[in-house]
Amino acid sequence: MKLSTIAFTMAHAALAGSAMSLIFEIDPILLGGLFAILTAFIMGPFSDYLRIPLDSASMTLFSIYNALTFIFLMMAPGPTLASEKVGQILWGSVLAITPTYLLILFTLTSIYVSILYVFWGRICSILFDPKLAEAEGVNVKRYTYLLTALAGIVIVFTLRITGGFLVFSLLFIPSASSLQISESLKKQILTSSIIGAMASIFGVSLSFSFNLPVGSCIVIGAAAIFLAAALLSALFRRRIVEAIPLEQR
Amino acid sequence: MSYAVEMREVSAYYFGEKKPAIIDVTLTIPINSLTLIVGPNGAGKTTLLETILGLLEPRRGNIRVLGHDIPREAAKIRKLCSYLPQDFMKPPGEPFSVKDVVAMGIASNREFGKLGNEDWKLVEEALTMLGIAELADRPIGRLSGGQQQKVMLARALVRKPKLLLLDEPFSALDEDSRRFISTSLLPKLIDSGCTVIMVSHDASFTPPRCDLTIRMEEGRIVGVVSHDLRSST
Numbered sequence: 001m002k003l004s005t006i007a008f009t010m011a012h013a014a015l016a017g018s019a020m021s022l023i024f025e026i027d028p029i030l031l032g033g034l035f036a037i038l039t040a041f042i043m044g045p046f047s048d049y050l051r052i053p054l055d056s057a058s059m060t061l062f063s064i065y066n067a068l069t070f071i072f073l074m075m076a077p078g079p080t081l082a083s084e085k086v087g088q089i090l091w092g093s094v095l096a097i098t099p100t101y102l103l104i105l106f107t108l109t110s111i112y113v114s115i116l117y118v119f120w121g122r123i124c125s126i127l128f129d130p131k132l133a134e135a136e137g138v139n140v141k142r143y144t145y146l147l148t149a150l151a152g153i154v155i156v157f158t159l160r161i162t163g164g165f166l167v168f169s170l171l172f173i174p175s176a177s178s179l180q181i182s183e184s185l186k187k188q189i190l191t192s193s194i195i196g197a198m199a200s201i202f203g204v205s206l207s208f209s210f211n212l213p214v215g216s217c218i219v220i221g222a223a224a225i226f227l228a229a230a231l232l233s234a235l236f237r238r239r240i241v242e243a244i245p246l247e248q249r
Numbered sequence: 250m251s252y253a254v255e256m257r258e259v260s261a262y263y264f265g266e267k268k269p270a271i272i273d274v275t276l277t278i279p280i281n282s283l284t285l286i287v288g289p290n291g292a293g294k295t296t297l298l299e300t301i302l303g304l305l306e307p308r309r310g311n312i313r314v315l316g317h318d319i320p321r322e323a324a325k326i327r328k329l330c331s332y333l334p335q336d337f338m339k340p341p342g343e344p345f346s347v348k349d350v351v352a353m354g355i356a357s358n359r360e361f362g363k364l365g366n367e368d369w370k371l372v373e374e375a376l377t378m379l380g381i382a383e384l385a386d387r388p389i390g391r392l393s394g395g396q397q398q399k400v401m402l403a404r405a406l407v408r409k410p411k412l413l414l415l416d417e418p419f420s421a422l423d424e425d426s427r428r429f430i431s432t433s434l435l436p437k438l439i440d441s442g443c444t445v446i447m448v449s450h451d452a453s454f455t456p457p458r459c460d461l462t463i464r465m466e467e468g469r470i471v472g473v474v475s476h477d478l479r480s481s482t
């Protein structure tokens with residue numbers, strides 16, 4: 001819950017950062033990443049010191065970032081809102097998928113998986129009960145920063161394909177669907193990656209065949225899987241209940 | 250090093266509060282003893298335990314735990330301690346299984362890597378000791394309050410702590426479990442070299458060996474009874 005709030009805000013920070021990079025005509029990844037990671041680091045203290053709930057802090061930042069995005073887009077040189085570059089930042093583009101890009105994504109994934117593998121026990125401990133983990137001597141802050149920084153980097157790279165408006169959906173829907181169908185955390189991580197991959201394949205092929213924006217297609221694919229997962233788990237639960245003899249209910 | 254905990258004129262505040270939650274607390278708890286902390290709601294019992302662990306930084310005074318300065322060396326000392334929190338209940342959606350939760354007690358003390366076979370054996374032993382071995386694979390969120398409290402106690406024990414801090418460990422337990430823990434499990438633990446500090450309201454389940462009773466009210470220590478002294482005079 002808390003992590004998804006942070007990811008949501010980071011995604012929009014990345015969008016604002018990329019929009020700003022249009023003004024200076026530099027690679028959107030640089031400023032997008034900077035914005036996203038800075039957000040991850042300031043959000044906690046921001047809500048702590050001002051004593052506002054994390055949700056409110058997140059919504060405030062989200063609004064600020066959206067406003068900034070449009071200001072930056074207007075300030076960008078060239079014909080406003082018409083250029084291909086603006087479109088790429090807002091809606092994403094298949095053209096972003098280059099061999100270098102795939103290589104970077106692959107490297108990132110390997111880093112993420114190895115971090116999860118090496119620190120699995122302590123990360124579980126933090127996810128289960130951060131205060132108790134802290135009481136047992138785990139450096140909760142360090143791990144949280146590490147994970148959010150990595151999430152920020154992943155968000156910025158995903159941004160290129162899905163565009164700024166949909167990046168959060170691609171992160172959120174697969175994990176929400178995996179919660180519907182799997183019990184343990186390991187299975188949840190695995191199924192959500194598989195769902196994400198399936199949605200992406202579906203979305204990219206849909207986008208190629210009908211010439212539609214790729215990000216939207218991926219998200220619609222993911223949402224379809226989410227509905228299917230929800231239906232499936234509802235059906236299964238009902239069947240489990242039916243399997244229990246009447247007198248034991 | 251003969252004291253497990255030494256506190257000198259310690260006051261601690263919660264974030265943003267003007268009134269200290271514990272005031273001028275001075276106490277020494279010998280190693281290898283059992284200390285009971287009693288007092289009404291809001292007296293500062295939980296706060297005292299969390300200050301000992303360095304979770305709440307004292308604004309005044311100094312604290313030494315197992316001979317080390319808190320909060321400066323808290324991260325190191327916490328690895329030698331176990332804590333059973335007062336609010337342990339998890340919502341039904343909590344996905345972690347009972348044995349995973351107990352294993353976290355060991356994982357928290359490791360720098361990296363996975364748990365080995367011996368670790369899982371320790372987990373099993375801890376669960377068996379508390380009579381909940383058959384719950385090992387159940388998601389913790391779907392257990393009863395008492396069962397969950399036993400899981401958290403198993404997690405505290407599996408770390409083989411030098412200092413064990415229990416905040417109302419009996420609050421959700423049935424009578425048999427309370428009796429077993431106070432008359433058998435805790436005394437054995439102390440015999441093996443552990444120091445136990447326990448917050449409890451229920452005086453009828455005081456362990457047979459209780460060295461010190463500390464009474465708190467409104468953030469202050471208002472009474473210390475040393476049972477050794479009492480029996481020798």
Ligand SMILES: Nc1ncnc2c1ncn2[C@@H]1O[C@H](COP(=O)(O)OP(=O)(O)OP(=O)(O)O)[C@@H](O)[C@H]1O
Pocket residue numbers: 263264266270288289290291292293294295296297335
């Ligand atoms: N998170 C918090 N923020 C601010 N004040 C707090 C917080 N937690 C506790 N307090 C205050 O600190 C004081 C001591 O609380 P504490 O939780 O230590 O009491 P306790 O003795 O454990 O009570 P109980 O028997 O109800 O568990 C109380 O006055 C309480 O209002």
Ligand SMILES: [Mg+2]
Pocket residue numbers: 294295296335416
């Ligand atoms: Mg308390």
